[in-house]
Amino acid sequence: MAPELPLLRDRLIRWANQNSGSDNLTGLAAMLGLLEADFAALPGVTVVRAACVHTTAQALRVSYRPEAPRQVLLCGHYDTVYGAGHSFQHCELVNDQTLRGPGVADMKGGLVVMLAALSAYLAASPSDTLGFEVLLTPDEETGSFGSAGLLAESARRHQLGLVFEPARPNGNLVQSRKGTGNFTVTCRGRAGHAAKTPSDARNAIAALAEFLVAAHRLPAELPGTLLNIGLVRGGSEATNVVPDFAQALLDVRVTRAADREPVLARLAELAAAINTREGLKLELTGSFNRPPKECGPAEEAAFAVYQACGRELGLAPFSWVHAGGGSDGNLLSAAGLPNLDGLGVIGDHLHSDREFCALPSLVERAQLAARFLQTIAAGKVAGV
Numbered sequence: 592m593a594p595e596l597p598l599l600r601d602r603l604i605r606w607a608n609q610n611s612g613s614d615n616l617t618g619l620a621a622m623l624g625l626l627e628a629d630f631a632a633l634p635g636v637t638v639v640r641a642a643c644v645h646t647t648a649q650a651l652r653v654s655y656r657p658e659a660p661r662q663v664l665l666c667g668h669y670d671t672v673y674g675a676g677h678s679f680q681h682c683e684l685v686n687d688q689t690l691r692g693p694g695v696a697d698m699k700g701g702l703v704v705m706l707a708a709l710s711a712y713l714a715a716s717p718s719d720t721l722g723f724e725v726l727l728t729p730d731e732e733t734g735s736f737g738s739a740g741l742l743a744e745s746a747r748r749h750q751l752g753l754v755f756e757p758a759r760p761n762g763n764l765v766q767s768r769k770g771t772g773n774f775t776v777t778c779r780g781r782a783g784h785a786a787k788t789p790s791d792a793r794n795a796i797a798a799l800a801e802f803l804v805a806a807h808r809l810p811a812e813l814p815g816t817l818l819n820i821g822l823v824r825g826g827s828e829a830t831n832v833v834p835d836f837a838q839a840l841l842d843v844r845v846t847r848a849a850d851r852e853p854v855l856a857r858l859a860e861l862a863a864a865i866n867t868r869e870g871l872k873l874e875l876t877g878s879f880n881r882p883p884k885e886c887g888p889a890e891e892a893a894f895a896v897y898q899a900c901g902r903e904l905g906l907a908p909f910s911w912v913h914a915g916g917g918s919d920g921n922l923l924s925a926a927g928l929p930n931l932d933g934l935g936v937i938g939d940h941l942h943s944d945r946e947f948c949a950l951p952s953l954v955e956r957a958q959l960a961a962r963f964l965q966t967i968a969a970g971k972v973a974g975v
């Protein structure tokens with residue numbers, strides 16, 4: 592039974608019009624309520640809320656036949672990057688093919704695809720050999736710190752993960768993802784009067800700037816690495832004071848797990864060069880929160896089947912590509928669960944007020960995921 596576009600479109604509009612910015616606890620609770628009601632309508636499922644750490648926002652777990660021999664985990668996040676105060680709050684139907692709105696691609700559209708796929712799968716006399724769990728989390732956009740434990744726990748009892756993050760604008764899935772890390776660089780110097788000569792003051796901003804200029808060159812030195820200086824602070828409006836404090840926040844990404852060591856070593860070397868100078872102390876804190884999602888043989892085999900399902904349905908051909916952005920697919924990989932990622936809608940301009948999704952992809956990607964579940968149930972996907 593093919594899902595109907597108007598139904599899926601209207602559900603997506605309803606979900607996307609409910610603000611669920613990662614920091615909007617009230618909005619997240621309201622969104623959780625919408626998801627709980629809609630997922631609970633699937634026949635034969637059990638729905639429970641699960642507590643996260645560091646936040647009162649909850650995750651939702653939907654399970655079906657947990658005793659079946661084949662077990663698949665379907666993952667998605669229901670938070671978005673648009674807070675309650677953001678100007679982008681509502682959907683706009685650009686034309687009958689395109690919906691613009693907050694989270695329509697990343698990834699409430701993906702959640703609509705997931706639900707429609709499960710609904711279609713369950714409506715077609717499902718085999719008792721396949722069970723699944725849906726895990727919907729509230730904090731992916733801020734690093735999944737509160738839900739990482741739930742993801743790891745769920746990963747352990749499944750054989751394959753399906754992540755409904757958006758597909759690429761051309762329809763390609765995601766083959767692998769960079770690992771991501773967040774770091775804070777804190778530089779302490781010595782305050783003094785700007786006019787004093789000779790001066791024993793040490794300018795923390797100038798020293799931090801030296802470090803940052805060198806760190807910014809790191810991607811050129813270490814291929815596969817990305818580094819973004821996201822924020823700099825320090826000093827005061829009293830410009831006659833030599834500032835004794837400056838700080839910067841860095842986003843660092845690596846393609847392979849093995850790339851992490853050289854990046855950290857190089858940053859430590861740059862910090863050490865500043866620290867040899869009297870009166871200055873530069874410290875780097877932070878870590879990689881999501882290891883890279885690397886593609887292994889299990890993913891290769893599952894993707895080949897996914898592509899074949901698309902061909903059987905007569906859908907436009909698609910491939911898969913490496914992505915710089917992390918997702919919970921990274922955490923599933925780290926927990927040892929092979930997974931396919933980018934199974935959600937086709938869309939673009941994520942994290943901006945131009946975010947949109949291609950409406951026909953709601954139906955097509957749902958049919959595709961439903962067909963894939965049937966193929967797993969039939970025992971035709973290696974390892975599941």
Ligand SMILES: [Zn+2]
Pocket residue numbers: 668697698731756757918
């Ligand atoms: Zn996302």
